[in-house]
Amino acid sequence: MGGRSVLLAVPGSGFSLSPPLLEVFFGYGGLAHDTGPDHPESSARLSVLLPVFTSWVEGGRARFLDSPADPDLSLYRAAHESSHIDFLEQLSPSEPPVNLDGDTRVGHATVGALKEIAGVVRNVSKTPPNSPRKVFCAVRPPGHHAHYFGGMGFCAVNHLALLCVERARISPEERILVLDFDVHHGNGTIDIIRRLLPSERTLFISTHRYPFYPGTGSGRDNVEGERGEGILDIPLPSGTDDEDYRIVLEEMILPRWDRFGPDSVLVSAGFDGHVADPLGDMALTELTYRRIGEALRGRENGLTAGFLEGGYSLPALSASVDAFLSGWNRG
């Protein structure tokens, strides 16, 4: 199965299936993940999203998704070298947090957050093939810089890559699109995809500022297979605005997406390309995030799942997530 599909009516039956209700996961455990004073990746980033989710649920436009009662960090061994997960598992509540790199701190509370996320990834990965389902997860720490051997750039482990690996294991025939629109290149995600996923059934598309942290994503690694699989890195200059992004979306992203015809679409949803973001130096607004959501809405064949990545202006983050969900769900 593949290609663009907005038709949910059953032909000849006189019966219409409703699109699935959006499920939202709010990672309460992430509120305790302590990055230290004055760190842009703070727990307030999650706090500002709770009213957004609550509004969606109370308005009947979404329902909350819970983490299972017995979450297990070891699931992440499917996407990372075991020694990295061993290291995280031995973090003790009596010891202070430790730094994975200059700006990535993890402690015992971080592990609690990650266990909770692992439980949700396991739940979502078990979605039956070709069964429409829409999930958005507000979590921290973010994940897309975490590579096979460890964490970096605010990220301890890679949630989206874990979902890719689990999905490919459970539904090996599925064609999986990863779309990463964070302002930073998803270097960790593509590292894990290249190691662990079948190249003939995977497409990774990333838009990001370049040159910029983490220094990858120039477009040098781009490759396009017979049915559109491969890698499409789209480096963007600082100052990229909504109109620039619209052209990229319509002329580069969507043609490749439609040619590939994914069964599942997994999204690294970073909102640090917003004009108000203190880190990104781009000029996008909520309009772009709404447009990306609209692109998802018209192209759902099975599982569509998004994970929060960056976004460091609190007002811009909450407005952008709301706009993205609205585009995706006719909000």
Ligand SMILES: [Zn+2]
């Ligand atoms: Zn980012």
